[in-house]
Every structure is written in C-alpha cells, then in structure tokens.
Amino acid sequence: MTTAPPSTSLSRKGGSWLLDETPASDVFTPEKLSDEHRLMAKTTTEFVEAEVLPVLERLENKDWQLARSLVRRCGELGLLSIAVPEEYGGLDLDKASSLAVVEQIGPSASFATTFGGQANLCILPLVLFGTPEQKQTYLPRLLTGELIGAYALSESGSGSDALAAKTRATKLPDGNWSLSGEKMWISNGGFADLFIIFAKVDGEQFTAFIVERAFPGFSSGKEEHKMGLHGSSTTPIVLQDVVVPAGNVLGEIGKGHKVALNTLNYGRFSLGAMCSGGCRAAIKAAATYAAQRRQFGQPIASFGAIKHKLGEMTARTYALESLVYRTAGLIDATLGPAPHDGAAVARAFEEYAVEASIAKVAGSEILDYVLDENVQIHGGNGFVKDYTAERYYRDARVNRIFEGTNEINRLLIPGMLIRRALKGELPLIPAAKRLQDEVLSPSVATGGFGDQGVLDDEMRTVGAFKKVALMVIGTAMQTYGEKLTDEQEVVSFAADILIDIYASESAVLRARQASSSRHATADLQVQAARVFVNDAAQRVEAAAKSALAAMAEGDTLRTLLAALRRIVKISPVNTVAMRRALADAAVSRGRYILNES
Ligand SMILES: Cc1cc2nc3c(=O)[nH]c(=O)nc-3n(C[C@H](O)[C@H](O)[C@H](O)COP(=O)(O)OP(=O)(O)OC[C@H]3O[C@@H](n4cnc5c(N)ncnc54)[C@H](O)[C@@H]3O)c2cc1C
Numbered sequence: 001m002t003t004a005p006p007s008t009s010l011s012r013k014g015g016s017w018l019l020d021e022t023p024a025s026d027v028f029t030p031e032k033l034s035d036e037h038r039l040m041a042k043t044t045t046e047f048v049e050a051e052v053l054p055v056l057e058r059l060e061n062k063d064w065q066l067a068r069s070l071v072r073r074c075g076e077l078g079l080l081s082i083a084v085p086e087e088y089g090g091l092d093l094d095k096a097s098s099l100a101v102v103e104q105i106g107p108s109a110s111f112a113t114t115f116g117g118q119a120n121l122c123i124l125p126l127v128l129f130g131t132p133e134q135k136q137t138y139l140p141r142l143l144t145g146e147l148i149g150a151y152a153l154s155e156s157g158s159g160s161d162a163l164a165a166k167t168r169a170t171k172l173p174d175g176n177w178s179l180s181g182e183k184m185w186i187s188n189g190g191f192a193d194l195f196i197i198f199a200k201v202d203g204e205q206f207t208a209f210i211v212e213r214a215f216p217g218f219s220s221g222k223e224e225h226k227m228g229l230h231g232s233s234t235t236p237i238v239l240q241d242v243v244v245p246a247g248n249v250l251g252e253i254g255k256g257h258k259v260a261l262n263t264l265n266y267g268r269f270s271l272g273a274m275c276s277g278g279c280r281a282a283i284k285a286a287a288t289y290a291a292q293r294r295q296f297g298q299p300i301a302s303f304g305a306i307k308h309k310l311g312e313m314t315a316r317t318y319a320l321e322s323l324v325y326r327t328a329g330l331i332d333a334t335l336g337p338a339p340h341d342g343a344a345v346a347r348a349f350e351e352y353a354v355e356a357s358i359a360k361v362a363g364s365e366i367l368d369y370v371l372d373e374n375v376q377i378h379g380g381n382g383f384v385k386d387y388t389a390e391r392y393y394r395d396a397r398v399n400r401i402f403e404g405t406n407e408i409n410r411l412l413i414p415g416m417l418i419r420r421a422l423k424g425e426l427p428l429i430p431a432a433k434r435l436q437d438e439v440l441s442p443s444v445a446t447g448g449f450g451d452q453g454v455l456d457d458e459m460r461t462v463g464a465f466k467k468v469a470l471m472v473i474g475t476a477m478q479t480y481g482e483k484l485t486d487e488q489e490v491v492s493f494a495a496d497i498l499i500d501i502y503a504s505e506s507a508v509l510r511a512r513q514a515s516s517s518r519h520a521t522a523d524l525q526v527q528a529a530r531v532f533v534n535d536a537a538q539r540v541e542a543a544a545k546s547a548l549a550a551m552a553e554g555d556t557l558r559t560l561l562a563a564l565r566r567i568v569k570i571s572p573v574n575t576v577a578m579r580r581a582l583a584d585a586a587v588s589r590g591r592y593i594l595n596e597s
Contacts, residue, residue: 027509027513028096028329033100048107052111067233074115089143092340094338099273102277106281107281107392113232118148118149118188121263127345128262128345129251134210150192151186152197154183154184155181159184160408162198167179169201174246177243177244185402193212207254208256209244215242228391228395261350261353264404268360268409278396280321280592282374283586286373287589291590293379300377308579309377312531313370313373315532317594319528320359327355330352360399360403362503413499428473432471432477433474436474455512458530459512462505465501465537467567468567471544473494475548476491504529527582534575548560
C-alpha cells in the first residue's frame with residue numbers, strides 16, 4: 001500500500017517561515033489527509049480503543065507479555081512498517097501516515113511510549129543508518145513485533161549532556177567490540193530484545209551499537225517507580241564486557257551523535273503529534289463530563305468559566321495540530337515520493353529540526369495545559385483514579401523531560417536558526433539589519449504579510465511577531481556576539497517568540513485554507529486561530545520586553561521599547577465570545593470538533 005505525498009508543492013528550507021510569506025494553499029493540514037491516511041488513523045483508533053485502553057490496568061501491573069502481544073498486533077496492522085523501505089517488508093509511506101498513526105496512539109500514553117521505543121527509537125535509526133545486512137537481519141522481525149526494540153542513550157550522569165556518556169567500547173583482537181557501562185531510564189528496558197546503545201570507543205569516539213539482550217554480559221535492572229506511565233517499562237541497562245560483533249556498529253565510529261540527533265529530531269516531531277492526539281482525547285473527556293455534570297441546577301458546561309477552559313483547550317490544540325501537520329507536509333515535500341533512501345530521510349529530518357523542536361515544546365506544554373484544565377473541569381473526580389483525567393495528567397508530565405528537555409529544545413530553536421544564518425543558509429542577519437534601520441525610524445508599523453481577505457488582521461499580527469523575533473535575535477547577536485549561548489534566558493525568550501510565530505501562522509494558514517474550501521468547521525477554525533493569535537500577541541510582547549530589558553538600558557532601551565510598541569500595536573478582539581462558540585461546539589458534539597479525521 002502506498003499513499004500519495006501530501007498535495008503541497010513546497011520544498012522550502014527549514015526555518016524559512018521566519019522570513020518568508022507562505023500561501024495558505026501550500027501548507028499541509030488535517031483536512032488534506034487522503035482516504036488512505038484516514039484509513040490508517042481509523043485502524044489505529046479502533047486498535048487503541050478495542051485492544052489497548054481496556055487492558056491498561058494489566059499493563060500498569062507490568063504484564064510485559066501483554067505489551068509484547070500488543071506490539072505484535074501493531075505489526076499485524078502494519079503500524080510498525082510505515083517508515084520502512086519495501087525491500088525489508090515495510091510500506092515506505094509518507095510522514096503524514098506516521099502522523100495519522102501516532103496521533104491516535106498518543107492517548108494510550110504508556111503504550112504510546114512502548115510503541116515509540118519500537119518504531120521511533122529502534123526501527124528508525126536502523127532505517128536511517130543501518131547497513132543492508134543490519135537491516136536484513138533485524139528489520140523484518142522488528143516490523144512484525146517478534147523483536148522488541150529500545151534505545152539506550154542516557155546514563156545516570158549524562159542525560160541532557162548525552163555525549164558525556166561513560167559507557168565504553170573496546171575493540172577486541174578478533175575485531176569484535178566489548179561494551180561496559182550502565183544506561184538509565186530506558187523505555188522497554190525490562191523486556192526489549194534489541195537495543196541501540198551508545199558508547200565511547202576507547203572512552204572518546206561516541207558510537208552507536210546494535211546490541212541483543214541475548215549477548216552474554218547484558219542485563220536490565222529493576223523497574224523504576226515512576227510518577228506516571230506505569231504501563232511502560234523503564235529500567236537501567238547493565239553491560240558487563242558484552243561482546244558485540246564487529247558488524248553491529250550502527251553508522252560510523254565516532255559519528256554516534258549523528259545517529260542520536262537524527263533519531264531525536266524525528267522523535268521530537270512524533271512526540272508533538274502524540275501530544276496533539278492526547279489533547280483531543282482530553283477535550284473529548286472534558287466536554288462530555290461538562291455536559292453531564294450538574295451543579296446549581298445546570299450542567300457545568302453552561303458556566304462561562306468552564307466555557308473559557310474548553311474554548312482555550314480547543315484553540316491551543318488547533319494551533320498545535322496545525323503546526324504538526326504543516327511540519328509533516330514540509331518533510332514529505334522535501335522527501336518526495338517513495339522509495340526513500342535512509343540518508344535522504346536523515347537529511348530531511350535535519351532540515352526541519354527547528355520545527356521538530358517546536359513541535360516537541362509546544363506539544364508537551366499545550367498538552368500539560370489541556371490536561372490540567374481537564375482535571376479542573378472534573379473537579380474532585382479529576383483527582384481520583386476512577387476517571388481518566390488523573391492518569392492523563394500524571395502520564396503527560398514526562399513529555400517535557402524526555403526526547404531532550406524543553407529547556408534544551410528551547411536553546412536549540414534559536415541556536416539552530418542562528419547557526420544557519422551564520423553559514424549563509426538563512427538570510428536572517430540582513431533581515432535583522434534592515435529591521436534595525438527601520439526601528440530607528442518612527443514609521444515602523446505592524447507587519448503586512450499577504451492579505452487574502454480572511455484573517456488579514458491576524459496575518460498582519462503574525463508579520464509583526466516576525467519583526468519582533470528579528471529585533472530580539474538581531475539585538476542579542478549584536479549585544480553578545482559569540483557569547484550569546486551563555487545568555488540562556490534571552491535565548492529562551494527568543495524561542496518562546498519563535499514557537500508562537502510558527503504556531504500562530506500555522507493556525508491562520510490552516511483556517512484560511514478551511515475558509516476558502518468552505519470546510520464545514522471553517523467558521524470555528526477561524527475563531528480558534530483568532531483566539532490563539534490574540535493571546536500569542538500578549539505572550540510575544542511580554543517575552544520581547546523581558547529580553548530587550550536584559551540587553552539594553554537608557555535611551556537605547558527606550559527606543560527599542562517604543563519600536564516594539566509600534567510593531568505589536570494590536571487591537572484586542574472579543575475572545576470571550578469566540579471561546580464560548582468553540583466550547584459550545586465541543587460540548588454539543590462531545591468532542592474536539594476541528595478535526596474530522
Ligand atoms: C519515563 C522516561 C523514559 C525515558 N526513556 C529513555 C529512553 O528510552 N532512552 C534514553 O536514552 N533515555 C530515556 N529517558 C531519559 C531522558 O531522556 C532524560 O531523563 C532526559 O534527557 C533528561 O536528562 P536528565 O534526567 O539527566 O536531566 P538533566 O540533564 O540532569 O537535567 C536536569 C534539569 O537541568 C536542565 N539542564 C540540563 N542541562 C542544561 C543546560 N545545558 N542548560 C540549561 N538547562 C539544563 C534540564 O533541562 C532539566 O530541567 C527517559 C526518561 C524517563 C523519565
């Protein structure tokens with residue numbers, strides 16, 4: 001089975017959205033999913049609802065035989081084969097297909113982590129970096145779920161600083177390798193058969209190895225007692241002089257960082273998509289509960305305070321979904337039709353690493369917001385285990401920690417863009433310079449980007465956000481030069497602005513698209529985009545003020561703040577009415593209503 005790549009003609013560079021206008025018709029959206037994508041999503045939803053959610057308690061009691069059998073079911077349904085070339089038994093489908101699947105798996109959180117350990121953290125690095133022999137040996141059995149996979153990068157002393165790993169690899173006289181060390185917090189650690197393990201050759205050259213549990217000297221430790229994800233295995237891995245065949249080096253010796261980073265680039269995008277699926281499940285639970293629960297003689301859904309929550313949960317989920325789908329479309333447009341060569345896929349992931357980090361940070365934080373409000377809407381019932389709200393809330397917290405903490409991802413977002421600018425791949429520096437010249441002239445107004453009739457004000461506001469980002473990043477580069485990376489607070493404020501730009505623009509472009517195609521939910525999509533952009537304006541202005549005040553003082557600061565005020569001079573809109581409309585629609589249908597897939 002093959003699906004056509006999404007109908008976007010785009011083949012842009014990662015990060016170019018900061019400087020360019022994007023026509024609404026160019027972005028990939030959930031509304032553009034093909035029938036085959038929808039079928040994959042439906043198959044996954046049916047599997048999760050019928051076979052995973054009913055047995056979550058058994059998984060939470062660590063029934064790993066059950067976890068294995070569910071992974072095998074994923075294999076039977078083709079859910080593990082999406083990104084794998086046909087010659088190894090895969091389907092070689094586009095990223096939109098992967099997205100359609102992981103979004104639906106997201107709400108099962110614990111099992112989603114097991115699935116992610118298999119598909120994203122073991123199968124994917126083999127597809128990207130494996131030799132034909134390695135692929136032939138391992139992929140077919142990973143795709144059926146006969147083998148369970150895992151990825152062991154972190155150690156007790158090196159999590160964020162993963163390249164400081166102490167696990168050692170020593171070459172033996174016969175050409176094989178001996179691995180010794182201990183890994184921590186490994187998903188699927190208790191029952192996986194195959195591990196992608198990172199070790200330093202002679203304590204120096206960071207390298208990835210393919211290691212089987214069956215190799216003598218390999219063992220896994222006790223299950224961690226976690227805050228959430230009780231139905232997912234997380235253990236240490238102990239390697240005591242484990243002999244690994246010479247042919248099991250994954251990628252090149254000393255190039256383990258490439259394997260690790262490219263795997264994470266995709267993992268971050270995928271996590272953003274899982275979070276978007278989690279948001280939808282929580283809105284469904286919250287809207288249904290709010291319609292049924294009565295206080296003061298009426299359903300709590302009729303109270304403005306509850307409508308505010310449901311409306312905001314919907315608007316933020318809409319923005320998240322929009323940016324995740326847009327990113328899938330960009331990767332697919334870059335990759336083109338199958339067959340997809342592993343190296344080309346790795347390059348495409350690297351190209352959109354900024355967008356993947358944005359998806360990870362926005363996804364995990366929007367999900368946490370949505371799940372917190374879901375507990376609140378459930379009141380006391382939200383705090384007890386009889387309802388899903390409590391579990392959703394605990395299970396989600398780790399999303400801000402793994403796949404690179406949100407702090408690390410925030411540092412990466414502007415950092416990667418600036419690195420590209422310095423290499424001449426993104427004309428960010430001349431754009432910042434032009435803006436600086438404008439800033440000194442009082443005529444700077446809100447940006448005008450592509451008027452198309454619908455959401456023109458919001459698109460102008462997004463244009464203004466872009467100017468704010470250029471002002472903050474340009475001032476930071478000028479103020480700190482090469483020492484900018486030491487100024488993490490300023491870099492993180494810049495990241496917050498960039499995240500709001502990408503999310504806001506993605507929401508506006510999707511709503512414009514829905515409007516021009518007269519989609520059934522177009523009006524609500526427009527309202528969701530307006531709510532999101534209106535609130536983003538307040539966040540962007542606050543982040544910019546804090547950043548500028550850290551970098552300048554006196555007259556210079558006054559000039560910059562005056563320019564900022566002119567750029568983000570935005571009239572507030574009646575978001576109360578719009579949130580009410582979004583909430584009422586969710587309550588009347590008992591679910592998130594802006595995605596029909
Ligand atoms: C349930 C679970 C499953 C996991 N699964 C896997 C897995 O399958 N494979 C695997 O390899 N790992 C896995 N991990 C490990 C996970 O990736 C790490 O926990 C994560 O990378 C953070 O590392 P750390 O815990 O050492 O925190 P630290 O790196 O010690 O960070 C602590 C705090 O300091 C901040 N910080 C650290 N460095 C900086 C810096 N330079 N600048 C600013 N702030 C900084 C962090 O953002 C964080 O807030 C898992 C963890 C959990 C909890």
